[in-house]
Amino acid sequence: MSQLGVLRLPRTIDFGVLARHTLTLAVTSYGDRALIVVDPFLATTAEFEDAVSRLRDVGVGVEIQSGIEPELPVETLHSAADSAKKFGPDVIVGWGGGSALDAAKLIALLAAHGGTLLEYYGENRVPGPVVPLIAVPTTAGTGSEATPVAVVADSNKALKIGVSSPHLIPSVAIVDPELTIGAPPKVTAYSGIDALVHAVESYTARSLDVNLAETMPVSVGQNRLSDPLSLEAARLIGPALETAVARPGDIEARTAMARGSLLAGMAFGSTGVHLSHAIQYPLGALTHTPHGLGTGMMLPYVMEVCAPVVPDRLAEIGEALGVGADGAEAINRVAEIGERIGLPRKLSEIGIQASDLPQIAELTLESRRLTNIAPLPVDLALIARILEAAFEGDRTLLRS
Ligand SMILES: NC(=O)c1ccc[n+]([C@@H]2O[C@H](COP(=O)([O-])OP(=O)(O)OC[C@H]3O[C@@H](n4cnc5c(N)ncnc54)[C@H](O)[C@@H]3O)[C@@H](O)[C@H]2O)c1
Ligand SMILES: [Fe+2]
Incomplete structure (x- = not known):
């Protein structure tokens, strides 16, 4: 039997009820400009608004990208990445289900390396580190907070496409079960x-x-x-x-x-x-x-x-x-x-x-x-x- 063993993981994983309150320290360990990628519904929840206030209270400049569409059409990710580049975040936070977390990964990739997503489809085509990522899942779940994978829908392809690279593993995963309570x-x-x-x-x-x-x-x-x-x-x-x-x-x-x-x-x-x-x-x-x-x-x-x-x-x-x-x-x-x-x-x-x-x-x-x-x-x-x-x-x- 094979004795092979490999784990590639976030460098920090915070788990438990109220773990979401570790977000402020996690963000400030990277800098004072945070882009948050969230879907339009979750952007209106009390927990999300509270998290944003906590960041602003300590002087973090926050930009919210809430135009995440289900299935992640590639065009929406390219325009989100363009505005991310203008903002120049020190860290990108994905807050939501697998769709928002995957969107955050891909925006972090495009913000760091440019080009179009087409260039990165498949395995191991990301040339180096992306903008540091913090993943806060609200579903349980895709596990995307700990994986090197993001999935997109490209209208030119019959199937959804994966972008996979160890560089897409979030640096920090914050998993708070209370955030999943509202999931239908x-x-x-x-x-x-x-x-x-x-x-x-x-x-x-x-x-x-x-x-x-x-x-x-x-x-x-x-x-x-x-x-x-x-x-x-x-x-x-x-x-x-x-x-x-x-x-x-x-x-x-x-x-x-x-x-x-x-x-x-x-x-x-x-x-x-x-x-x-x-x-x-x-x-x-x-x-x-x-x-x-x-x-x-x-x-x-x-x-x-x-x-x-x-x-x-x-x-x-x-x-x-x-x-x-x-x-x-x-x-x-x-x-x-x-x-x-x-x-x-x-x-x-x-x-x-x-x-x-x-x-x-x-x-x-x-x-x-x-x-x-x-x-x-x-x-x-x-x-x-x-x-x-x-x-x-x-x-x-x-x-x-
Ligand atoms: N990256 C990976 O490793 C990986 C693994 C499996 C699946 N995926 C991808 O993840 C996507 C699916 O993700 P998902 O199932 O987490 O759903 P999702 O992110 O697509 O969200 C589905 C709906 O649930 C809502 N929602 C999510 N959390 C909620 C909450 N706490 N309260 C209220 N509403 C909530 C969202 O607003 C959205 O309308 C697919 O695109 C799939 O391809 C990725
Ligand atoms: Fe899956």
């Missing part, structure tokens, strides 16, 4: 199940032949240092997600979710994720459904095809989810969580036609960066089988 049930459900997908896919990643002295891929595959983080994330998210969706004000459930999604982000940020994510890209583009809805729907099917090749890993996930050291029970439990939080049961329910499946399968294979992390060989036939089973809503089709 669907946002809680989809971003929460995505965090579970991050935990399971990083724990089942393929062992890659990586020579760290020669190359440093963004995703290193199976990883002895991220393994405990992935399992602990599953342990936390398993019982908490349904509660957080059903009772949004339950601070215990919100705290478990915020910690679980952070740990999952810390894990997959170095290890990578695989098939549910590779399939979600074309699925999301075709149906305009949220990222976590797609990854969450696909996960039980992906676990099913992984089961014969990584039985021990799935059994350990079963233990973490409280259903015993049994891979089949782990898959059942993941499917049950999905049902209880309201994920659609089959692809036909989100508007996919049988005739769409071949095209989705082909586009899935374009995400080689992701499919390479799967623990089994991936070809068109495998993706087609997964999609057919998910279309019918019948996992047993994958067992023969």
